[in-house]
Amino acid sequence: MATTTLPGAVRAPRAAARTRRRVAGLVAAVVLLVVALLLGLAVGARPVALGDVVRVVASLLPGGAVPGDVAPADVAAVLDLRLPRTAAALVAGAGLGVAGAVVQAVTRNPLADPGILGVTAGSAFAVSIAVGFAGVTAASGWIWFSFVGAALAAVTVSLVGGAGRSGGSPARLTLSGIALGAVLSGITSSIVLADPRRFDAVRAWEVGSLADRGWGPVATVAPFVVAGIVLALLVSRPLDAVALGDDHASSVGVSVPLVRVAALVVVTLLAGGATAVVGPIAFLGLMVAHAARGVVGASQPWTIGLSALLGPVLLLLADVLGRVAAPPGELSAGLVTAAIGAPVLIVVARRLTGGAR
Amino acid sequence: MTGLVPRRDDPAVDGRRDPRLGVRRPGLGRLRPRGRRAVATAAVALVAVVVAVLALGLGDYPLSPPEVLRALLGGDGPASTIVLQWRLPRVLAALLFGAALGASGAVFQSLTRNPLGSPDVIGFSTGAYTGAILVIVSGAASTIGTALGALAGGLATALVVYLLAWRRGVHGLRLIIVGIAVTALLHSVNSWLLLRAQAEVALSASFWGAGSLALVGWPQLLPAAALLAVLAVLVAGLARPLRQLELGDDAARAHGLRAEGTRLALVLVGVALTAVVTASTGPIIFVALAAPQLARRVVRSAGVPLLGAALVGGLLLLVADVVAQHVTTTPVPVGLVTLVIGGAYLISLLVAESRRTR
Numbered sequence: 001m002a003t004t005t006l007p008g009a010v011r012a013p014r015a016a017a018r019t020r021r022r023v024a025g026l027v028a029a030v031v032l033l034v035v036a037l038l039l040g041l042a043v044g045a046r047p048v049a050l051g052d053v054v055r056v057v058a059s060l061l062p063g064g065a066v067p068g069d070v071a072p073a074d075v076a077a078v079l080d081l082r083l084p085r086t087a088a089a090l091v092a093g094a095g096l097g098v099a100g101a102v103v104q105a106v107t108r109n110p111l112a113d114p115g116i117l118g119v120t121a122g123s124a125f126a127v128s129i130a131v132g133f134a135g136v137t138a139a140s141g142w143i144w145f146s147f148v149g150a151a152l153a154a155v156t157v158s159l160v161g162g163a164g165r166s167g168g169s170p171a172r173l174t175l176s177g178i179a180l181g182a183v184l185s186g187i188t189s190s191i192v193l194a195d196p197r198r199f200d201a202v203r204a205w206e207v208g209s210l211a212d213r214g215w216g217p218v219a220t221v222a223p224f225v226v227a228g229i230v231l232a233l234l235v236s237r238p239l240d241a242v243a244l245g246d247d248h249a250s251s252v253g254v255s256v257p258l259v260r261v262a263a264l265v266v267v268t269l270l271a272g273g274a275t276a277v278v279g280p281i282a283f284l285g286l287m288v289a290h291a292a293r294g295v296v297g298a299s300q301p302w303t304i305g306l307s308a309l310l311g312p313v314l315l316l317l318a319d320v321l322g323r324v325a326a327p328p329g330e331l332s333a334g335l336v337t338a339a340i341g342a343p344v345l346i347v348v349a350r351r352l353t354g355g356a357r
Numbered sequence: 358m359t360g361l362v363p364r365r366d367d368p369a370v371d372g373r374r375d376p377r378l379g380v381r382r383p384g385l386g387r388l389r390p391r392g393r394r395a396v397a398t399a400a401v402a403l404v405a406v407v408v409a410v411l412a413l414g415l416g417d418y419p420l421s422p423p424e425v426l427r428a429l430l431g432g433d434g435p436a437s438t439i440v441l442q443w444r445l446p447r448v449l450a451a452l453l454f455g456a457a458l459g460a461s462g463a464v465f466q467s468l469t470r471n472p473l474g475s476p477d478v479i480g481f482s483t484g485a486y487t488g489a490i491l492v493i494v495s496g497a498a499s500t501i502g503t504a505l506g507a508l509a510g511g512l513a514t515a516l517v518v519y520l521l522a523w524r525r526g527v528h529g530l531r532l533i534i535v536g537i538a539v540t541a542l543l544h545s546v547n548s549w550l551l552l553r554a555q556a557e558v559a560l561s562a563s564f565w566g567a568g569s570l571a572l573v574g575w576p577q578l579l580p581a582a583a584l585l586a587v588l589a590v591l592v593a594g595l596a597r598p599l600r601q602l603e604l605g606d607d608a609a610r611a612h613g614l615r616a617e618g619t620r621l622a623l624v625l626v627g628v629a630l631t632a633v634v635t636a637s638t639g640p641i642i643f644v645a646l647a648a649p650q651l652a653r654r655v656v657r658s659a660g661v662p663l664l665g666a667a668l669v670g671g672l673l674l675l676v677a678d679v680v681a682q683h684v685t686t687t688p689v690p691v692g693l694v695t696l697v698i699g700g701a702y703l704i705s706l707l708v709a710e711s712r713r714t715r
Contacts, residue, residue, distance in 0.1 A: 178537055180704060186700060194686055
């Protein structure tokens, strides 16, 4: 690294500038998140003025009362419909964003994403089994299936795609994930289509939609996502070392297998948890991790922190876009993230494979 | 096993000679390669006919194979109505459309010299579907119109994917990842178009998300079959130039072939085959990927066999449609079945390759 040869006097201002940039990025992300949250509460088939949204939400604070001059239907739209939906986007977006950052770091693969690698498809598959054959009807029951499905899919795809081994190329890991995801989502769709009535509860969920989300799934999943993010931050420094290569990591005293297992747990908790709330959503982690790294540079703690903020921003905006894209219907947030994220995948793939072969 | 990234010494890439052909094998292997290939191809065709007869007997009103044959040969009564009017169009559609997809896959896998270079992986099928939806939504839905829309959509997608994947040449895996990304994008666009259209006209097209043969009857099948027959003649005419292109542009030119013109014609015909099918059924994924490679193994040929790919494609789609109709309690779109089969096949390709490179 060039900076190590510079005298300390020159290096210090640079480091300070970098830190300023990172803090500025973090602050900007918080502002964006607040804007996205407000939009998520205000936009929809029944638009509510932003000022009314703020007053209605503020009434939830202790001692607050619902303002009398806001139409009751507006209050109901904000509090009963959009607030749980927005909370779902917050939890799932943070989970998928951080999962994307971690999975890219541990596989050293800039094309990685829990959706593209088939992890969320594994979750969805397990949940459809739970609902279709085990008779589970509540999120508190199917979340465990979701975790198991995510973990099994993650292990399978890394075995098939040769993650972390010298033989595996990023493109091949990606391809393995897409193939696995295709198989699993095909079976999931078949199970759901074969018995539509039983799947009424999860039909919107299967296509990665935030619609009709009660508080149940969000409340069930939120603790697991928080735990996953905390664990991700704990292993973020060792992940930095692993990102430079297994040999480098071992030489600075990092146990590579241990970091891998920790990353697997993180991805399982976050991607499995997020899928249990919103269904299989692809490309979100890919975009968020690249955006975060673009702002803060090569530092896992900062990337993970920023991803936790940018993930919900993106998912909320995708959801808002889906609500206004094709009235009176709704385009699911998963389809919107795919439309926005696909060009990112193309750009990264082009950058990654420079020459003709 | 063909690598996903072609190598110079790979027989699938360099179709001139296959070392395995010199090895004497028991049974079929004792025949001369050409004779053996003919026997294997005929065997696939025979299996397809047998499965078709069995499939014609399956349903709420089960019929035995002799009853099916009697109905086909001009018998009277309810069995004849059931077989000829209800079940035959669907079985024929599965065979014909599968054959078209298999041939299209063979053309593209030969052109790209990559087993993954098939129209469904690179996104042409989804793009053709976009074109078909646009025509249907604009209210000009006839079989020919929809097929033309699908053709335009498929060609436009082909162009965009190649341009995006181009960077000092086309890198095999980059082409595929760009194709997959474009597929994901177009899938969103298609859902959006269908969602908007549903507000205005009730569309049978919304059923097509995963590709289904459920809506194919004689009125839909006959025009599509006529188009496919024309394309089949064109493909047969281009089969020889395709072999020569496989040897490389220089060798092809030495044989007096205009390489660029031939390639363009092949791309047009290949996309057209996929487009006609997609216009009738919606996107059916992975038949074009798997059929040519399975055919290559069955026929034990060095390159991708066109006729073999078409026959295996027909058989594959027919089997997938039988599974789609009769295995689950409620029928599912055949596209989901091919998605599962093809995805599993893709995984096995990757596993085999990782074993080889280890």
